[in-house]
Amino acid sequence: MYKTDAWERAYKPLSLPSEQSHYAAFSPDDATILTASEGDRGGVALWDAASGSLRARWEGGLDVAWWYPSFQDTSMWSGVLGYMPHCFGGQSSSIMFSPDNQYLLTPAISGAGNVGEDSACLWDAAMGKLIREFVGHSNVIRSVGFSLDGRRIATGSGDTTVIIWDVATGARVATCRGHNDWVRSVAFSPNGEHVTSGGDDRRVIMWNAEGGELLQSFEGHTHWVSSVAFTPGGDVVISSDPNGMRLWDVESGACLLVLSSATWGSTVRLSPDGSGVLVDDDKRVVQLWAPLNEDAQTTTSRSWLPRRTWPMYYIEDDWIFSLTPTRRTRLCWVPADWQGIAGFLGQDVLFGKQGTRLNFSSLSSYLESLRTDST
Structure with missing residues (x-):
């Protein structure tokens, strides 16, 4: 067993029967x-x-x-x-x-x-x-x-x-x-x-x-x-x-x-507000799937999809974007061989193939201070 904060072994392996699943x-x-x-x-x-x-x-x-x-x-x-x-x-x-x-x-x-x-x-x-x-x-x-x-x-x-x-x-x-x-x-x-x-x-x-x-x-x-x-x-x-x-x-x-x-x-994420699912196709373009209210023809929120912590990161046209409830922000360009986002937690983003982790806290704070919307 390992502690996940420092990945140190907490104690010796458990004693289990040999040659078993x-x-x-x-x-x-x-x-x-x-x-x-x-x-x-x-x-x-x-x-x-x-x-x-x-x-x-x-x-x-x-x-x-x-x-x-x-x-x-x-x-x-x-x-x-x-x-x-x-x-x-x-x-x-x-x-x-x-x-x-x-x-x-x-x-x-x-x-x-x-x-x-x-x-x-x-x-x-x-x-x-x-x-x-x-x-x-x-x-x-x-x-x-x-x-x-x-x-x-x-x-x-x-x-x-x-x-x-x-x-x-x-x-x-x-x-x-x-x-x-x-x-x-x-x-x-x-x-x-x-x-x-x-x-x-x-x-x-x-x-x-x-x-x-x-x-x-x-x-x-x-x-x-x-x-x-x-x-x-x-x-x-x-x-x-x-x-x-x-x-x-x-x-x-x-x-x-x-x-x-x-x-x-590698290609499916829950949308940040819990209203749908983000799908990244082979062109690395993010699309939003969500249930529709047929009468209003608008996206409806679904309580059964869990909420996510802002910001939400995704890749489009080789750029990393940060998505918040009110703004989409272009952060930085990434090499194509990084193979997309493997995961994220708060301001940390992990890239799949290289195992590279980037932290966007300083950049996000700076961009927020500018209070400008970007495409």
């Missing part, structure tokens, strides 16, 4: 590190993030990452949601912390307690003790999810169903039937009233969390759906497959936007 995630409060190792001799472990000491370990056969994302996929999810999800995937995972950090929810781990192979298990995240087993699926569980209030969980299974459970009692609240292949991803809406799911049948479905009724079906994916989520406002569903990400309007079921993971890292 390993995955890691932080708890929502960043106090605990979850590691999962696949295979017959794999398992799950919880570590203290401050010291690196082992808190709990469950050993046994485990299939963790049915859809473990690439760096680009993770960047897309964190960019659209506005935060880094605390699980293996966008919002969907086979292992997940409860929002209050007290519990860990997993599919059955062979060798970890006397539990059924198709059940889900709720563990005490501090002690590693089994709190409750959820029994009802007829095939292995592929995905689990907590509601934000921690009162409900949802499980998606190879038996094509989604089951919603009461955390306190372990009782089944609803069984959702509508998929015709494995369910790989599940997630609750922010208010807990709805659940969305995606699977190998290329469908994304929204359910009533209390009765399990099918409320909306989103059609358009060309591959199995690996991860699903609701945006913080609850009015848009996000889903991803190996080819990219789609954003759906909850009310109409219409696809609002398709994003490609192949181009996200």
